[in-house]
Amino acid sequence: MNSLRPLISMPLCLALLVSLFTHPLLANAKLGLPQASKTVNATPQKTPAKATPLLSPKEEAVVLYNEGVRLFQASQDTATQSIGDTYRLRQDAKKAFHNALKLNPELVEAHSNLGYIELAENRPKKAVPYFEKAVALNAKHEASVAGLAIALNESGNPTKAIELLTSLTKWYPEHERHWFNLGTIFQQEARSDDAIDAYKNALLVNPKHPPTFFNLATLYHESKQAQSAWTYYERCIQMDPGSALALQSQNRILQLEKSFPDLINSKPPIENR
Numbered sequence: 217m218n219s220l221r222p223l224i225s226m227p228l229c230l231a232l233l234v235s236l237f238t239h240p241l242l243a244n245a246k247l248g249l250p251q252a253s254k255t256v257n258a259t260p261q262k263t264p265a266k267a268t269p270l271l272s273p274k275e276e277a278v279v280l281y282n283e284g285v286r287l288f289q290a291s292q293d294t295a296t297q298s299i300g301d302t303y304r305l306r307q308d309a310k311k312a313f314h315n316a317l318k319l320n321p322e323l324v325e326a327h328s329n330l331g332y333i334e335l336a337e338n339r340p341k342k343a344v345p346y347f348e349k350a351v352a353l354n355a356k357h358e359a360s361v362a363g364l365a366i367a368l369n370e371s372g373n374p375t376k377a378i379e380l381l382t383s384l385t386k387w388y389p390e391h392e393r394h395w396f397n398l399g400t401i402f403q404q405e406a407r408s409d410d411a412i413d414a415y416k417n418a419l420l421v422n423p424k425h426p427p428t429f430f431n432l433a434t435l436y437h438e439s440k441q442a443q444s445a446w447t448y449y450e451r452c453i454q455m456d457p458g459s460a461l462a463l464q465s466q467n468r469i470l471q472l473e474k475s476f477p478d479l480i481n482s483k484p485p486i487e488n489r
Contacts, residue, residue, distance in 0.1 A: 277320035284312030288329055291336075306333050324353045328360040331367060340370035356387055362394065374401050385417070392421035396428055408435050426456040430465060437468060442476040 271279070291305035310333055313326040320326075331346035344367045350360035361380050369377035381398040388394060399414035415432045418425065433448035449465040449472075456462055 273319040277316040277323055277326075280312050280316035280319070281323060281326050284309045284316065284326065284329060287312060288333065306336065309333060322353055324350045324357050324360065327353070328357065328363060331360070331363045335363065335367060335370075340367040343367040344371060358384065358388060358391075362397070365397065369401055369404075374405055377401055378405075385414075389417075390421055392418045392425060392428075395421065396425070399428070399431060403431060403435065408439065411435060424455050426452045426459065426461050429455060430461050433465065433468065437472070442472050446472055 287305050287309035291302050291309060294302055297305075310330060313330050313333075316323055316326045327346050327350035331343040331350065334340070334343035334346065344364065347360050347364035347367055350357055351364055354360065361384055365377040365380040365384070368374075368380070378398065378401055381394055381401065384391070384394040385398060395414050395418035399411045399418060402408075402411035402414055412432065412435055415428050415435075418428045419432075422428075429448045429452035433445045433452060436442075436445035436448065446469060449469050452465045453462045
């Protein structure tokens, strides 16, 4: 495999997406984009007559969904728990989402999060139907369309993934993650010019994203545009010094020095670029 392969890390993209899209819903929330709010108790307070009204199916579905979100978010804290604990949390989250869907099959976020669980467990083909169901219920549900694009790409259908991500960049042009994901797939497909355009759009939204700088540098490095490659490697180092990407960038700069010795004296200071 080419040593200059791009930083096409779907787990990295997934981590970003999951952290943004797994939110609890209020018990009375309209189904649609996830609500970034705390889980609430959907059980009504007791009346003076000590009668406790039963929850409606949709209210109970929200309670179950909230529990699924809590478990799924807990499963992402892999730094402080064993692999077995992570797996059990995901399975419990999956059960909660399935039980929520039995009560309310139109709960878009439950379908979507089931897809993300399958992605987290490296089963993109099993994730696809969950995302497709969510998108069928809400064609512009951001989390679901983004997840479907990732799942399709990892299942061997980059063409459809590009189509979906292109739509997302039109609907949500201010969300850099869609531009970045689109760039990585273009880069996988050797569509360098398209990848460069996507990454530069990502940097317009977020000019401090080290993976975007690194991937751009890699594209220029592979096409022997040494000056541009050097610039973006240095930007990556500046944005996150001491990181693994910064170390890789330093190694790539050493490669450039060997391949293009005249570059050392010809490159302008980075602060002037």
